[in-house]
Every structure is written in structure tokens, then in C-alpha cells.
Amino acid sequence: METDIMLRVNGEERPLHVDTRTSLLDALRERLGVTSPKKGCDHGQCGACTVLLDGRRANSCLALAVAHDGAEVVTAEGLAAGEELHPVQRSFVDHDGFQCGYCTPGQVCSAVGMLAEAEAGWPSAATPRLTDHPVLDDAEIRERMSGNLCRCGAYVNIVAAVREAGGARR
Ligand code: FES
Numbered sequence: 001m002e003t004d005i006m007l008r009v010n011g012e013e014r015p016l017h018v019d020t021r022t023s024l025l026d027a028l029r030e031r032l033g034v035t036s037p038k039k040g041c042d043h044g045q046c047g048a049c050t051v052l053l054d055g056r057r058a059n060s061c062l063a064l065a066v067a068h069d070g071a072e073v074v075t076a077e078g079l080a081a082g083e084e085l086h087p088v089q090r091s092f093v094d095h096d097g098f099q100c101g102y103c104t105p106g107q108v109c110s111a112v113g114m115l116a117e118a119e120a121g122w123p124s125a126a127t128p129r130l131t132d133h134p135v136l137d138d139a140e141i142r143e144r145m146s147g148n149l150c151r152c153g154a155y156v157n158i159v160a161a162v163r164e165a166g167g168a169r170r
């Protein structure tokens with residue numbers, strides 16, 4: 001079965017006609033040519049496909065496009081304001097936190113999402129007391145970024161990049 005939907009991608013309305021089984025990731029990459037979200041595992045396990053979906057980070061490989069008709073989707077290429085990098089992108093550059101092209105767009109989107117979650121006071125599994133506002137120490141950052149994997153072990157600078165973007169200290 002096919003249907004018409006509309007996604008607002010990086011600020012632009014993108015109408016499309018999709019098979020109802022199409023994932024949001026495939027709609028973005030294969031149908032709309034938005035290639036920063038990557039298909040790593042296609043199983044929700046690696047985070048390479050992470051986008052901001054109505055402001056919250058989501059694995060686009062696990063989302064059906066048709067279930068998000070009308071949604072606002074922001075991918076890594078939509079974060080910058082013209083020539084000016086998003087603070088998280090800037091921080092990744094400054095701290096040499098970039099990984100390969102496969103992992104980095106998802107890492108950046110995930111970092112933007114998780115900083116907003118922490119700012120809103122959402123606890124993670126690493127938050128000592130659920131009633132306290134979370135402090136973004138390294139343990140918190142690692143836990144909150146743990147849904148984004150890579151195979152080469154180049155994680156270490158990401159923690160510093162996220163820490164700086166979040167204005168947090170150890
Ligand atoms: S491709 Fe979506 S989590 Fe791996």
C-alpha cells in the first residue's frame with residue numbers, strides 16, 4: 001500500500017509518496033537524497049541513523065515514515081545556521097571528536113538531543129538521584145551517548161566535545 005505524506009526536513013517541506021513500509025531512514029536517504037543519516041545496522045543498535053524528530057533524537061531506521069506525516073526532521077546537515085556551525089558541531093571540531101563519516105552525523109544529532117534532555121532535567125541510568133537536576137559529568141555523557149556506536153574505538157574526544165557544548169565540567 002502506498003500513500004502521500006509530507007515531512008519537513010531541515011526547514012523545507014518535502015512531500016513524498018511512499019510505500020507504508022518505508023522507514024524514515026530510507027525515505028530520507030533513498031527518496032529525498034538527505035544522506036547524512038547513515039544505515040549502519042538497520043536494527044536500532046548503532047545510532048548511525050539518529051535524527052532529531054520533532055525535536056527529540058530518534059533512530060530513523062526504527063521509525064516508519066508514514067507514522068511521522070507532518071513531522072519536523074532535522075539531520076546533521078540541517079543543524080548549522082548557514083555557514084555557522086551549530087555549537088555541538090563546532091565543539092566536535094575543536095576537540096577532534098569527529099569520527100568517520102558513517103558515525104559522526106548520528107553522534108552530532110544524538111549529542112544535540114541529549115544536551116536538551118539533560119537541560120530539561122531528564123535523568124539517565126547514570127544519574128545518582130532521580131530528583132536532582134543531572135550534572136553532565138563524564139559518566140552522564142558516556143551513558144547518554146551510549147546508543148551511538150562505532151567499531152574503531154575513537155570515542156574519547158567526543159566526551160570532551162559534548163562536555164564543552166553543554167557548558168559542563170567534570
Ligand atoms: S542504522 Fe539505525 S540504529 Fe543502526
Ligand code: FES
Pocket residue numbers: 099100101102103104150151152153154
Ligand atoms: S568512527 Fe566510524 S566506525 Fe569508528
